[in-house]
Amino acid sequence: MATFTKLPSGSWRTQVRRKGKYASETFLLRADAETWARETERRIDRGEPIHSDRSATKTFGGLIDIHRQDLAEVGMMIGRSKEASLECLRNRLGKLRPVELDRERIIAFAKERAKEGAGPVTVGIDLGYIKTILTHAAAIHGTVVCAEALDHARIALRRLGLVGQGNERDRRPATTEIDAIVAALENNPRQVIPVGRIVRFAIATALRQDEIARIRWEDYDPTGKMLLVRDRKDPRRKSGNHQRIPLLSVSGYDPCALIEEQRDAQERSSKRIFPYNGRSVGTAFRRTCQDLKIVDLRFHDLRHEATSRLFEAGFTIEQVALVTGHKDWKMLRRYTHLRPERLHEIARRDAA
16 A cells, blocks of 8 residues: 655655555655556566665666666667767766656756757757656666656647757758869878778768778678678667678769779778778868868768769669668658759750
8 A cells, every 4th residue: 555745845755565565765746656656566466576775776867877787788889979968968967866857857958958059859869868768767677757747848849949850951062062172182281091082982882981981891892893881870770780782883983993092092901991080081071171161061961962963873762772771761852952954964864
């Protein structure tokens, strides 16, 4: 039987005595106290262990630590972006008890993040990780949480414009911009990394920065003009998502020729084709764009450019997906930004 006592602070102390077992917890809201009491009674009836002093799950920071440990135990790695988000949440909300993550506190957190410059997508990701941590604790460890407060907060924040989908980027670099970037990089005597070659290779293959940095010589099949891309980005699978892609020379650059060019330029002992840090490549690209006064262009936009060039070459969505690795073909529709002047070339090709 559960008893509920309202404390002078306004919180509710819940005590459960059932079948000789005892458990006690304190909550800000009576509704949360009642939910915890019912779940605790069910656990006792099922013969499952109960914990009246759950020190590991007393704080939201503790739940984040448990989440990390559980994933590590089953060999699941946390990605760099997720790890950064979890660390941010731990610093901001880690000292709070799970029941203190009510609607008002979550909205206040989101407003703080927005003031710091976090966009609607970033704030939405933060809320998604908060829910992930809470539901993981509830499902795996029986921690009683109230997800309704988070859902209500998300609705309010969406109406305030602080949570939502980001604007789809449709920035395609002009040919003159690409030529200027490559020329500046390749004519810079202080540029040790062959970023100009990597830029051309990115447009030829639609590979991401990190994917380019990971490919090995053993992954390259010059006879079949194929390349094995390891651990491609996938929201459902963090590792082992390997894919063989064709190396097509339809983008204005020949990827096989670029690989052979790289073979002649680098040391034979390297196991990777482009043995460089992806971040260093991105930094050099960004600095060069700044020097050339090229605005609003990112290295990742080269993947967009490469994908659009595949469509301009006449490939279908399902064929382009074999190169880009997109599992959801709907995601590829945003890359079908054909340049108007290309229609003349397509018309001439079809007429022939």
